[in-house]
Amino acid sequence: MRVAILGGGLAGTACAYMFKRHGLEPVLYEAAESLALAASGNSVGLYNPRFTAGRGPEQEFYAAAFFEALKLFESLPGIDWNPCGALHLVNDDKKAKRFPQTVQSWGWGEHEMRMLSAPEASEVAGVALAFPALYLARSGTVSPRKLCGAYAQGVEVHLNHPVADLSTIKADAIVLTGGMGLVKFPEAAHLPLKPVRGQITYIEASEESAKLRCTIGYGGYVTPLIDGVHCVGSTFQRWLDHSEIIGQDDLDNILKLHEHVHAFRGLHTVEGQRAAVRTTAPDNFPVVGALDAGRRIYVSTAHGSHGILSSLRAAQLLAQLLTGGQAGYAFSGELMGALSPGRFAN
Numbered sequence: 001m002r003v004a005i006l007g008g009g010l011a012g013t014a015c016a017y018m019f020k021r022h023g024l025e026p027v028l029y030e031a032a033e034s035l036a037l038a039a040s041g042n043s044v045g046l047y048n049p050r051f052t053a054g055r056g057p058e059q060e061f062y063a064a065a066f067f068e069a070l071k072l073f074e075s076l077p078g079i080d081w082n083p084c085g086a087l088h089l090v091n092d093d094k095k096a097k098r099f100p101q102t103v104q105s106w107g108w109g110e111h112e113m114r115m116l117s118a119p120e121a122s123e124v125a126g127v128a129l130a131f132p133a134l135y136l137a138r139s140g141t142v143s144p145r146k147l148c149g150a151y152a153q154g155v156e157v158h159l160n161h162p163v164a165d166l167s168t169i170k171a172d173a174i175v176l177t178g179g180m181g182l183v184k185f186p187e188a189a190h191l192p193l194k195p196v197r198g199q200i201t202y203i204e205a206s207e208e209s210a211k212l213r214c215t216i217g218y219g220g221y222v223t224p225l226i227d228g229v230h231c232v233g234s235t236f237q238r239w240l241d242h243s244e245i246i247g248q249d250d251l252d253n254i255l256k257l258h259e260h261v262h263a264f265r266g267l268h269t270v271e272g273q274r275a276a277v278r279t280t281a282p283d284n285f286p287v288v289g290a291l292d293a294g295r296r297i298y299v300s301t302a303h304g305s306h307g308i309l310s311s312l313r314a315a316q317l318l319a320q321l322l323t324g325g326q327a328g329y330a331f332s333g334e335l336m337g338a339l340s341p342g343r344f345a346n
């Protein structure tokens, strides 16, 4: 079965990879001159589940995505994968309540997820931390840009190929993954997608900051040294939809870092930055499933701030639908409903 995929970011290339793996014939159309030039173009990204206090569709989705990603990243060369661990600081009252509930209700083993005191978190981090933390020992970083390249290996890709009209596509099924570009299609125009701009900042290291061994999240995030710099992210602007660089964003990223990780105080030198636009849905959950089952038009979008994990699991869901269940992935009916584009019908 030939499946046309529109969009060459994480959502589209993950689909291409999964469809090929399950015996479908993907062909990918990307408007730009190269893959991963939009939201998926960062050289560094963190793969973390979106934490919920209880169990439910979100937990089912992100937990499965996390373990699927670990299995897959191990087998993909050249993606700068570093499972260095992730500390999520308990820096407000909500997290103080929610994170222990997450640990209890998700039921992962101690070696996967546990709460640490501030001294224990400092020991893990390699730098002093003033907050307790939720620790995921196998979380870490990967290059979204390189991941797109790895996913698309061996796939028929048409670059500089913006698709304006789905009736021009010759395929047995079509998957729309074009981020905010999707709303131009009448088939997807009803989806309440919203852009959220973000900017990451690369900063110089000091002898002290270079000791950082894992990622630290605190509302923003910082990574251990990668290619001689730390990556500090990320702004989250619901009111902007452009990818121009904003100087103030670098200052905001750095100030937030200084506030939460004292080992970085005094580090101000910006070595680079990148801005892009995320696609989100009002309920902050991806939109994945059939847009028009009769015409075999599907969608994978609204991956928000967790696209590394969610695009992969979304691709598995679509592989499952397109192969009539032969792909062999399990999804509860409740989760499929929560992801479905049909949830916005009323």
Ligand SMILES: Cc1cc2nc3c(=O)[nH]c(=O)nc-3n(C[C@H](O)[C@H](O)[C@H](O)COP(=O)(O)OP(=O)(O)OC[C@H]3O[C@@H](n4cnc5c(N)ncnc54)[C@H](O)[C@@H]3O)c2cc1C
Residues within 6 Å of the ligand: 006, 007, 008, 009, 010, 011, 012, 029, 030, 031, 032, 035, 036, 037, 038, 039, 040, 041, 042, 044, 045, 046, 047, 048, 144, 161, 162, 163, 164, 177, 178, 179, 180, 181, 182, 197, 198, 199, 200, 233, 234, 235, 274, 275, 276, 277, 278, 279, 300, 301, 302, 303, 304, 305, 306, 307, 308, 309, 311
């Ligand atoms: C600053 C920033 C930091 C982030 N950090 C992280 C992180 O640490 N961890 C994480 O998991 N996620 C992170 N994200 C989110 C993640 O990058 C996104 O969720 C993900 O990249 C979305 O992928 P996508 O394929 O849906 O969209 P995109 O990457 O935007 O891809 C859409 C593609 O579709 C193409 N297209 C659009 N219309 C058409 C058309 N008509 N025909 C053909 N092609 C078309 C576009 O050119 C584009 O290439 C971050 C995002 C930003 C902006």
